[in-house]
Amino acid sequence: MKTYKNLYTWLCSYDNLFLAWQKARKKKTLKNYVIKFEENLEHNLLNLRSELLLHSYRPRPLKTFIIRDPKTRKISKSDFRDRIVHHALCNIIEPIFDKSFIYDSYANRRGKGTLKAVERYDYFKKKLTKNGKLIKNAKNKNEVIGWCLKADVYHYFDEVNHDTLVNIIKEKIADQKVIWLSKIILANHQTKEKGVGMPLGNLTSQFFANIYLDKLDHHVKQELKAEYYIRYVDDFLILNKNTQELERCKEKINTFLRTELQLTLHPNKSKIIPIKNGIDFLGFRNFYKHRLLKKRNIRKMRNKLNNLITEYEKENVAEEEILEIMQGWIAYAKNADTFGLREQMGTALKAHLHS
Numbered sequence: 613m614k615t616y617k618n619l620y621t622w623l624c625s626y627d628n629l630f631l632a633w634q635k636a637r638k639k640k641t642l643k644n645y646v647i648k649f650e651e652n653l654e655h656n657l658l659n660l661r662s663e664l665l666l667h668s669y670r671p672r673p674l675k676t677f678i679i680r681d682p683k684t685r686k687i688s689k690s691d692f693r694d695r696i697v698h699h700a701l702c703n704i705i706e707p708i709f710d711k712s713f714i715y716d717s718y719a720n721r722r723g724k725g726t727l728k729a730v731e732r733y734d735y736f737k738k739k740l741t742k743n744g745k746l747i748k749n750a751k752n753k754n755e756v757i758g759w760c761l762k763a764d765v766y767h768y769f770d771e772v773n774h775d776t777l778v779n780i781i782k783e784k785i786a787d788q789k790v791i792w793l794s795k796i797i798l799a800n801h802q803t804k805e806k807g808v809g810m811p812l813g814n815l816t817s818q819f820f821a822n823i824y825l826d827k828l829d830h831h832v833k834q835e836l837k838a839e840y841y842i843r844y845v846d847d848f849l850i851l852n853k854n855t856q857e858l859e860r861c862k863e864k865i866n867t868f869l870r871t872e873l874q875l876t877l878h879p880n881k882s883k884i885i886p887i888k889n890g891i892d893f894l895g896f897r898n899f900y901k902h903r904l905l906k907k908r909n910i911r912k913m914r915n916k917l918n919n920l921i922t923e924y925e926k927e928n929v930a931e932e933e934i935l936e937i938m939q940g941w942i943a944y945a946k947n948a949d950t951f952g953l954r955e956q957m958g959t960a961l962k963a964h965l966h967s
Contacts, residue, residue, distance in 0.1 A: 614784070615783070615784055615785065615786040616705075616708055616784060616785055616786060616787065617786045617787050618787060619704050619705070619785065619787040619789075619790050620787050620789035620790055620793075622704055623664070623700055623701060623703075623704045623790065623793075624661050624664045624665050624700075625661075626657060626658070626661060628700050628703055628704065629657045629660060629661055629696060629700055630657060631699075631700075631703060632696045632697070632698075632699035632700035632703060633649075633653070633657060633696050633699075635699045635703075636692065636695040636696045636698075636699050637650075643692075645691075645692045646692060649692055649693065656693070657696075660693060660696065660697065664697070664700075664793070667789075667792065669697070669793075669796065670796070671690065671691070671694040671697070671796065671797060671800040672690075672691040672693070672694060673800075674688040674689060674690055674800060674801065674802075674811055675688070675689045675691075676688045676689070676811075677689070685812060686812065687811075687812050687813040688801065688811030688812060688813050688814065689813055690800075690811075690813075690814055694797075694800075695815065697793075697797070698797065698814060698815040698816045699815060701790070701793060701794070701797070701816065702815060702816065702819050704790070705781075705784075705785060705790065706819055708784055708785070709784060709819075709822070709823055709826070712784075712826065713822065713826055713829070714826070714829045714830065714833055716732060716829075716841055716842045716843065717822060717825075717826065717829055717843050717844075718732070718842065718843065718844045719818070719821070719822060719843075719844045719845040720818040720819065720821075720822060720845075721822070726844065726894040726895065727944070727947055729842055729844050729893070729894055730893060730894055730896055730898065730903070730947065732842050733842060733849060733851075733891070733893060733898055734898070734903075736840040736842070736851050737758070737851065737887060737898070737900070739840070740757075740758045740840060740851050740852075740853065740887075741757050741758055741887075741900070744900070744901075746758075747888075747900055747901075756886040756887075756888060757853075757887070757888065757900075758851060758852070758853055758886075758887040758888075759851070759852055759853070759854070759855050759858055759884055759885065759886055759887060760849055760850070760851050760858075760884070760885050760886075760887050760891050761849065761850040761851075761852075761858040761861060761862055761882070761883075761884050762847075762849055762881075762882070762883055762884075762885055762891055762892070762893070763847075763848055763849075763850075763862065763865070763877050763878070763881065763882035763883075764846045764847045764848070764877070764878050764881050764882065765825075765846035765869065765875050765876070765877060765878065766875070766876045766877060766878040766879070768821070768845070768846035768875065769809065769810050769811070769812055769817060769821065769846075770803070770808070770809045771808060771809065771874065771875050772808065772809060772810050772820070772821070772824055772875075773807065773808055773873070773874045774795070774798045774799075774807045774808065775807060776824070776872075776873060776874060777798070777820055777823065777824055778791060778794065778795060778798075780823055780824065780826075780827065781794055781823065794816075797814075797816050798810065798820075818845075821845055821846070822845075824873065825843065825845075825846065825873075827872060827873060828843075828848075828865070828868065828869065828873065829841075829843060831865075831868050831872075832848075832850070832861070832865065835864075836860075836861050836864055836865070838850045838852075838861060840852065844894055847893070847894070849891065849893060851887070855884055858884045859884065862877070862882065862884070865877065887900065888900055890904075892906060895909045896947070896948055902949050903947065903948045903949060904948050904949060904950075905945060905948045905950055905953070910953065913941055913957070914957070916937070917934075917937075917938070917957070917961060920933075920934045920937065921934070921961075921964045921965075924964075924965070931965055934961070934965070938957075938958070938961055942954055942958070
């Protein structure tokens, strides 16, 4: 396996830090902490570069807060200068690892994403059912044509083992200074058990999450020979006509996770389900012939619009910003059977904005 050396000088270059700053400030240009950093941009980037080169760089404490959407999650936010370092690291090593990722890993990768993953599920579903011919020729309406192992990893981000992750990184990265920086970033997250867990909300956590479970992807594809497999972060699906084969895969995957990655499948969220019942995946409920938005996603958008309208009436939010958010949601909702819902929400929004 090829390993990469002499990356750190490139990582610390002013050009790379400048690019990292551009990425870190995206959609945050009006934030006070961004404006303050940019008041003396060159000086601040050069200081950051010196700290990295001298190994005196230390990230600032994470700011943690709780969000409910509707699931309660603890998000840890890095200081803006540390986010620049995260982007600088990912700029250099992400392309190295991405080349070895399987095609059907869809989280936090260019050209992938949730909608591409859902489209891939549709493609696999059609292949499994021979483009619907098996459904059409079913003997009765209750006949099951195809099954899905829908699973996720139990408390994934909280359970990632730092030593295991660093060893995986070392398989490709032979530059010890890059390894040092990776360890510094990982150690900044204070957890109950030292050396375990990554914070939700960090760019590096998203990237490291893909590296960590890439081992699982190759095991499922190469050892278990699963043809119809899709993963998005720690959620994954395997489609098959045979429940016994899926039971075998589930057992083998759980063993692999425990022995190789110190993880386990979620006992309540890892199930084998008839495809005809509809598979909940990435905000959609996917059936043989149609797709629906999950009710909680609809509730979430209604609540968000109501809050935006309240802020608009207080003159805290511009009409253009609300319309931009609404247009983005409509583009997303179009991927399901939501014509009536989109019409209804669009009409209600216009009535509020022009009342």
